[in-house]
Amino acid sequence: MPILDIFDDHHNGLTGPICGGFDVTPDDATDLPQMTRGVMVGSVGDVAVVLKSGDAITLPALSPGVIYPVRITRVLATGTTASGIKGLI
Template sequence: MPTTDNFHDYSAGLTGPICGGFPITPDDAADIAQVTRAVMVSGAGDLSVVLKSGDAVTLPNLMAGVVYPFRIARVLNSGTTASGVMGLV
């Protein structure tokens, strides 16, 4: 029996629930496939990123399993110590 989705005809927005995710491999030269709505890591640490705005920042001391609402275009290998990075959309 297929899963019922009572909200299939609603459009996704930044305030709605996360509907998808993908693993991110940090890379200093390449943007990720899709700008995130949020990010989560499975191993705590710093996350060095380029935000959707183009600003490069380091997000310090992210905790594993916490959803952080950052619009990220690139996760940099340089300066990233967190592991298991997941982009959430």
């Protein structure tokens, strides 16, 4: 029997709960498979990203287990020191 989801017909906005995710491999030349709603890391470190706006910035000293609400199109290898990066959607 499938699990009941009474909210299945609701639109999932940016303020709703995270409903999916994927492992991120930093790459200077390749966009993520999907733009994120948030990011989380497995170890303390910097994450160099390209945001939805096209701006390239470094998110410094991210802490593991914290969900950072950022719309990211690419995670850059150059400048990224954190590991265990998860894209959240």
